[in-house]
Amino acid sequence: MSSANTNTARYELLDPLRGVAILAVMLLHFSERGRESGDDLIHSYLWPITQHGYLGVQLFFVISGYCIAAALYGTLNKPQPFRYFMMRRFRRIFPPYWISIVLVVMLGFATIFILNTSPDVVFPLTPFDWLCNALLLQGPLHAVDANLVYWSLSIELQFYLVMAIALFWPKWTEAWLIMFSIVCLALNCFADWPLWGTVVVYWPEFLCGIVAYYWITGRMRWKWTPGYLVGIVIFQIVLQANQYEVLVQENGRLVQPIKLLFCLSCMATLLALRYYDQSIARWRSARCLAFFGIISYSLYLTHVPIGTRIFNLIDRLLGLDGLKWLACGLAAMVICTIFGWIFFRWFEKPWLNPPAPSPTTDTPKALPEGVAS
Template identity: 30%
Template sequence: MNLLLDIARGAAALLVFLFHIRDALVEPLPVLAAMVSFGSLGVPMFFVISGYVISASAEATLRRSETAGSFLKRRFMRIFPPFWLSIVVVVAVPYLVAAVSSLKSGVFEMPDPRFLALTGGDWLGLVTLAKVFGTPDGDLQAAFSPVNSVYWTLAIEFQFYLCMYLALLARRYFHLLIGLVTGASLLLIARPLPLDAGWFIHYWPMFAVGIALQYLLAAGWGVERWVPWRARGLAAAVAGGVFLGVLVLAYRGTLGQVLRGVFPSIELGFAVVCALLLWLAAPSGSALEAHRDRGHPVLRWLLKPAAYLGVISYSVYLLHGKLVQLPAMVVRQVFAPSNPLNPLTCVLLTLALCGLFHLWAEKPFMSKRQRAINEKVLES
């Protein structure tokens, strides 16, 4: 399942990336631009995957009789050091762009980025992710946009970790507490209360979908339980059909209408669809790993980059919107904006830069267990 989850995580990061550069895709790649118009739904995908992975990690913590503190420490190191180092990169980008521009014009124009207007209190709220609370009109992206708008999701993510940590402290009642929080979050959908938009409880149902998927598969309630014969092929075919249906609805611009018509929100609806796809694809996980290791060369060429994208997905998510400015300056000197190679080359070069950031600023803070998992995912 690790390879499957990494492919899904990489797809979510790429979806958000393409959504943020969709204006540059309209002329050279109009079909792709239409399909990624709902690319912000990559965030619910991340929440579902996180719900799955973190609940599995919490269960492992209980089985191994590890402390709740060890669980929180791993999660803290996974989120905060790369996040802090990404701020350094993001702050440096406007000046790097100005320096590269000066090479052509011969004049260095000092940039005036929005983050220069932030106060000391603003920066403290940013680096602690506390800036997510008390946002005007509940616009969480706006609270972080002077530096990097995607940071708001990290605040929600870490609140989720804290909730799991508190439940782990009461080891005997872990499952009861998770169930109570899930029930409370569902009640808030039915009967909304005027709570601060920055609280995790608003997003918990999406995490809960991933948590439910993890327990469902752990209990042996996978597709093969109902379709024992050729379950892998049948489930993969159904998953492919659902995926194609989502792409068609996105291209036609009706995805939001369909999800809103069935679920309380587009985000929760897409989270359920993502969980369904993972549930259907789960029996194919071992087959994917076999193809990656010993399959046809073409399949291996496709699976290895997809797995790598999943491994560096956090770095991609943190930096894509800002780092893309650097390769874009170079690429537009080679390919016209109307040339499909322009955005494709920009994306590939940005992913390469994010890969370097992962190597230098993310991987060193991973636990040995996580590094071993990633190496297994990428091994030949």
């Protein structure tokens, strides 16, 4: 058993969990190409498993809820806490993100000139779409994403803003979270407004991570806060469950109540494994997953544009049926991992926030708070 102090926010297993999440997302995107090949092995046996890789998104959001809650409470005693908090988030997210947009554009022009592809096919975006992508506003403004994974970063940015508002009234942080959670509950269950692309839809996922932070560190002013917040998530599951007659949608994805149950299970896993945190983190498999977790943001930003070109090239040369797709998929995983590591070293690591000094070590490592697909 670990002898770690379970009242601190430092949680070594978050990196391996990020690794699980990014690998699930990559398998989803890469296996989609195999499903298109019509191969029975892939369609009948592999795809039914990998098609749920989008749950890596939910896991990323839960982890982000935990880490941003820790960052928020680590900022309370800073001068100008709102500015300090948002500047760290900006520095952490935007520079690598903008560089990834440059990568998308460069690869797009290469496709146009080498393969003689129409620019309208490669870049089906308007100037407004590009502006929204540059500012991470494509979610709430319903603009087209330059990279299909960017939508979740827009959700992340909105989440940061919601959390940062609490810094204006530090003593009422929990009251703000409870009030916002109730508003999101009402909007998700009763409003007919178009909420797609807003943090309102995904707030319960983040909330599961916030609750895990409260229960692990005990930093709440009101002891009943975590139970109350969990109750809101459960209440939304019950209310939304009545809106569905099936568990799986036509596109093969689980309905929202099942996704929220998955997030609650992620929260429960964080709580259950906390005491064994450092012991499990020393396992070889955990260290391997931690490597993917550390570079998960860079992998997240680059695996689609890089992987897409790999699949397109192999498809033109050899085709993607059966074992050829499996070999191409493995090659894409390896090449994208290598490229993601290089991207991390050159374009992400220089912008990593240094750990904020804290006598209680209550701030986690300066690693990706959360990303999703």
